[in-house]
Each structure stands twice: as C-alpha cells, then as structure tokens.
Amino acid sequence: MRNSFRVAAVAAGLVTVLLGATACADAVSSGGGSGEAGQCAPEDVQLVQSGRGLDNEYYVAVDAAARAFAASQGLEDNYHWIASDGDSSKQLRQIKSILAKGGECVVLNVDANESSLVPSIVKEAENAGAWLVTQWNRPDGVAPETSDSPNWVAHMSVDGVPQGYETAKALFERMGGSGSIVALQGILDNPPAKERFEGLQQALEEYPGITLLEDQTAEWSRTSAQDITQTFLTKYPGQIGGVWAANDSMALGALEAIKNAGQQGTIAVSGIDGLSEAIDLVQDPASGYVATSQSTAAAQAAFGLAIGLAAATGQIDPSSEPAEHRSFYLKPLPAVTPDTASSLPDPADISGFDLTDIWSEVGGPIT
C-alpha cells in the first residue's frame, strides 16, 4: 500500500495524493473485496477502456464501441479511454491512478500492452476491489478461473486459428486450388500470430495442390511486408500465385509490392483484421485482394465492459460462474469475401449484439 501510495504521489501530484489516500482507506475498509460480489449502484460505476492508442483503426473502433456501450447504459459521463501508447509502465501507472480515485466501482476492460503486465494489473484491481476484464494477452497458466479473487472477472480473446484458416481457404479458392503461395507472419511470439499461422497450415493440409514456398515474419508492419514481398518476387519469379498475410497491414504492403512489380490481379492476397482499406479492396475484383476477417473491436469493447459492469453491480458473482465464462474466445466470424464485404456492419457498431445476455458472444474455452 505504501509503495503504490508513493507511485501515485509521483505520478499524479499532491491533489490526487489526497484523493488517493481516501480511496485507499475505502479499499481497506471493504476488506479488498475477496470472495464478495459487487455492490455498486449502476450510476456510480466508472467504465474504463484501455488499449494501445488511437493511431490504430482497431483501437479507434474499440473506443467508439465502448463509448456507445457506456451511452446505452446511461453512463457516458463515466466513460474513460486510456492509451498505453505501447508503454507498459505508463499503462500500469494510469490504471493505478484511476483505481486510486474510483476504488471498488471501477470496471476495467484492458488490452494489456504485454502478457507479463497482466499479473500486476490483476493485483492492482484486487487491492482496490475493482472489476477487471482482460483482452488478448495474458501469460500462460494465469487465468481468472484459477485466481482466488472474483475481481479478475474474465479474460476474452479472439481465436486466430479460424481466421487464418478461413482467409487461407478464400485465397486458395481464388487460385483455383493449385499453385504456390508465400506467407507473411506477425511477431512470432504473439499468440494471435501463432494461431493465425496454425490456421493457414490447417488449410494447406486440405488443399494438396497448394505449396507454401516460404514464410517470413514482417512483424505486423506494412513497410517490412512491402520489402519482403519485393524480395520474394525476385526470389521466386513467376511462381507466386498468392500471398497469405497474418494481418491487413502486411497484406496491404504486399499488395503495394505486387503493384510496383506490375503483377496486380495475377497474384492474390489475403489479410486478417477487417481494416476499412482492406474491406474496400476486397469489393474490387481487380485489386487481387481476396479476403480479410471481420473486426472484433465492437464485441471486445461492449461485452468486456458489460461483463465487468455485471460483476460490479452484483448481477453476477464471478466466483460462481463456470470456467468457460471466465476464459473464452469470442464466437468465430466468417471471413470477409467479395460476396459479404458490402454488407458488413461498421466495426464500432454494437446494435447487432444482445447485450441483455452478456455471455451471448462466448465461443469456446481458451485451451
């Protein structure tokens, strides 16, 4: 407690320190909330969404969808967006100061900057008695259902295997089921990168006519994907029929390299993530961009906050929820192909969800 007090003092200055001191006292008197369901009145709840930064289309949609959810609950003024800007210590500091102010009625929906940060965030939430839902990242072997306290309500992620599999299938179909492809991977130790690549390999097994010439990591980056694809095109002249990429940024970089080589339309490209630029290209048959996936931003934002809110207000008692409600993948969505691209909802649109059932988008357990 003294340690966090000191950090808060440095970070937030004297005024916040005084507020923080009273909040800490509150947390102590409520006994750290262990084993108890939340008892907050809905209007007292602070909804906090934390992600990387608004320089990224996905997080722009996450923020918009989270705000829309807050508005749907009449809590628009209680909604906060905090950007980590890729800085783990900044993210932890921001979460600490918000918890110091809001205490046990804070609902956090956090995309942790890196897996190893999750235990610290969980500890902060437990100490304050606040309600935490995590997204995407967490270290292996650490899960809400195995933790002692109810404060880490749930962990939600998106299964990359069906995404990689569906987009690969669309790519192979466009190639007529035969030919050679190259693959661009994400940062190799990222779980989504691993899962998506595994999905590609599943699809390759079903299409014996397709050969994977080579895979390389372009680390999610558009520029390196463009450079690597350019090199692939000189390494395998006339052999490449398709480029499978683990996200849209890399697929767009690959497409740019293909364009500059004068081969647009003859080489098919697929990505994942559902960036608006990619969805526009999928609708244009001449572009060669054949598939991407649907954005999961809205579901992650709205259901993440909804589950946390249900815990804070005592609607659910996290400790008595089954394990598949506490660590789960969202329901897989079909790939975006030329047939479906024009009828997609906005990535921040939450109107299609049944938010009265907070478990309605639960797909399967995270294994």
Place this chain on the structure above:
Amino acid sequence: MTRLDKTISAAATAVPETDTRSGRAERLRALVSSERVPVPALLVLLVIAIVMLVVNPVFLSPGNLRGIAEQSAVPIVVAVGMTFVILMGGIDLSLPGVMAAVSLVTALTLANDRTGLDLGLWSIPLGCAVGAALGLLAGLSVAVLKVPSFIVTIGTWQIGLGIGLLLFGAKPPRILDDGVRQLVNGTVLGVAGAVWIALAVVVLGWLLETPTRFGRYAFVIGGSEEIARLSGVPVRRYRAASFAVAGGTAGLAAVLATLRTGVGDVGMGDSLLFTTIAGIVIGGTLLTGGKGGVVHSVVGVVVIVVISNAMVLGGVSSYIQQAVQGGVVIVAAALSLWRLRARLRVVK
C-alpha cells in the same frame, strides 16, 4: 641501457626496411586506413555478396539489386541528414515522431480520401519544411537552452507524434494522386524515382560535407567543441542548423515512404531509427562525433538493408533471423571500428 640502445637501433633499421617493400602494399594500407572511404563497411558488403553467390545467386541479379536500392532509398535519405548531427557529437532520436507528422501532412495535402486539399508536388517541399521546423525546434533547444540533444529530441519525437495523431483521425488517409506517387514508384532508366531522389540527396549531402564551411565545422565541433569555440566557430548556430538539416531529410524521407506505401501512417518511422543509427555506426561514423561522413553512412545503411534482403533470399528461418541479424550487425560494427580501437590503444 643496452636494451634501449637495441630498441633504438632496431627502430632505425626498421625504417629503410619498410621503404624497400613494394609501394603497392603501402598504398593499399593508406587506402584502408583512409578516413575518406568506408573500407571496412565495403568489405562487409563484399563478404555478404560472396557468401550469397554460393547461397542464392539471385542476390546479384539486376532485379534484386534494384529491390535493394528501392528499400535503401528512404533510410539513406534519413541517414544523410542524421550524419551531420552525429558528426557534431549530437544524436537525433526524433525520427519516428517527425516522420509521423510529415507522413500525415503529406497524405492530407495531396489528393486523398479525407480532405479536399490537392497541393500536388507542393506537398513535397511542405513535408520537408515541417520536418525542418521540428528539427530547428530541437536544434534551438539544444543550442540556446543547452539541453542535451538526447532528451530534446525525445521531446520533439513526442511533439511530432502528437501532431501525427491529431491529424490521423479515425483511419489512415489514402493518397489518391497517382501522378505524384508515380514520381517515387515509377521508373527512370529502370530504377524507381525514389532511388534517384535518394541519390540526389546523397550528392547534396556530400557537397555540403566536403567544401562548405558547415561541413568542415561539423568535423571540428565533433572533434572538440572547446577548441572550436575558442577558435571563434559559432558552435551553437551550426549545431542548431545540423538538427534542421536532419529534420528536413527526415521530412523528405517521410514523404518518400508515404508515397511508396500510399497511406499516411503514424507508425511509419518506428523501425527506421534502428536501421539508420546502426547503419551510421557500421559505416564508421563515430557516435561521439568528429569522424565519418555522408558516404560512410550511406554504405552502412546499405549493409543493414542487404542483411535483411540476403536472409530472405537465403531462406533463413524467421525464428532465427533476428539473432542472425544482430550477430552480423555486431561483427560489421566491430570490423568498422577495429582500426580506431587499435589507434586508441597506441594513444593511451
């Protein structure tokens, strides 16, 4: 006493001995130890080329060399400007921020899918000017307020990033002006426009380095700022100018990169800082200043680009590539700085 005598006589006889050796070896040694040519970095390139000749001869095909040139263009432009800052013993870390701001400015002032602006070619000098202004801000803070460039440029990095984020809005602006994009992506004599622009920047940088006062003083200031100041060199003014030059080239690089990919992107310069600073060091420009130059930096940057290209062509598994790249960088840097290491030992 007798031992000293022996040493003296040995030294005396040694002199004519080296003179009688063929002058060719002597000239070669003079070339290798010359500071005007980045010999070690060129040797590294040669070694990579020889290895690749065995591994995958496609490496030396015209198509691949053209690819290397195109991939080097942007980091080379950055390195030319950055060289002057480093020659004076400073460092400019603001690159990712400057490029973020300029990338968005470029994308939004060319015909695009977000704003009604269409400045055409004028957006190129505009991008350079934005970069130079951010550089000048850093330069003046270093020169007038005497804050270390390390900290100041982290500050201007954040400012640039802030401008970029502000302009970014919700999704990346796409450039619709294919005419201006053609300037970078279209080919002249079989080589992309970006490469010619980078070459022009290298020539300009070299002309700035060699005969001008700015270039000469850069070496003097980097060698010893005290001596420069005592000799009446207006150190502050030149130092501020070096950051403006670096900002200007970072701006131009952002314009080129934006035209190459076709969208305004805040994350555009993220990986470039490593490529350029590692390239500059491998080229033999000292981070402490006073030694090196534009040509050194260019060769160093090409080494870094060639390493990643060669690894893809060689089919090195993604999983060990990072480690291999790091190893090659260390070996290359050690080779480049070997000579200086020996010299320092003699001096001490």
